[in-house]
Amino acid sequence: MTAPDAPKPRDDLIVCPHCDAAYTLSRPGHGERAVCHRCDTVLIMPRRKAGLQIIALSVAIVILITAAAIFPFLSISVTGARNSVSVLDAALAFSDGPLVVLSLATAALIIFVPLTRVLLSLYVLVPLVLDRPPARHAAQAFRLAETLRPWSMAEIFVIGCAVALVKVSDLADVSFGPAFWLFSMLVVLVVVQDNVLCRWSVWNALSKPKRS
Known part of the structure; x- marks a missing residue:
């Protein structure tokens, strides 16, 4: 039998x-x-030339994330005292106390997870756009990037900051730093990238690789 x-x-x-x-x-x-x-x-x-557009958007997002994490996000002035903080400073404000896990998780969700997703997308898409065989473990890398998508919360951070600043503005003078505008541009580019990316086309290219 x-x-x-x-x-x-x-x-x-x-x-x-x-x-x-x-x-x-x-x-x-x-x-x-x-x-x-x-x-x-x-x-x-x-879409025609969608791969090149996504790569260009991904490179721009990497630059914006790096710059937004370094430059001042906002400045607060109270009774002559002025202080400026970056996104990393805000995310890691409680890194020395019992809330260190929360600080690290916040930094990961607003900076490191979006950055990881973009780098994984570049790793997968660049060889495909150049008509080369997929990179090693490209399917696993793209699957990880898609798994991390719900945990990329840069836009939630911007909305939360906007709500908090409305309340703080009555108590102190608040001014936006360069990182705020960089983060706003970052959120827009992330949305555009997700809308341009055809995931079926990527999976189809990975399942039928071209030989070198």
Whole structure:
């Protein structure tokens, strides 16, 4: 008695990552979109030269994150005393006490996780855009980048700071530093990058690598 053959994976289907609806794969043309009829999630969105655009956005995000972590985020002046703090200073304000874990987690969520995601994306996309075979462990790197996406909270940090500054402005003179505007630009670029990236196209390129 012979064992039944294992079912072969089907590459003619696509499954919505949000509602698990399955569709017969029909790749749209450039500028078109394949959208889930159940939850309106964009499944495929190929664009011309999207890889180069994403790489350019990723490089810009790396520069903005680095600069935003170093330059002053805001300055507070009370009765002649003035103090400026950077994003890292604010995130690690309680690093010497019992709240060190919270400080490290805050720094990770607003700086290191977004930076890690962008670097992983560059590691995966650069060889694909240059028509070279995928980098070693590229699939695992892209999967990790997607796993970290919900934990990248730079925009939450900006919104929280804006709410806090509204309350503090009645007690002291608050002025925004260069890092605030860099962080605002960073949030916009991250949103644009996520909207431009067609994840199906990346997975398709990784599953059918080109030989060198």
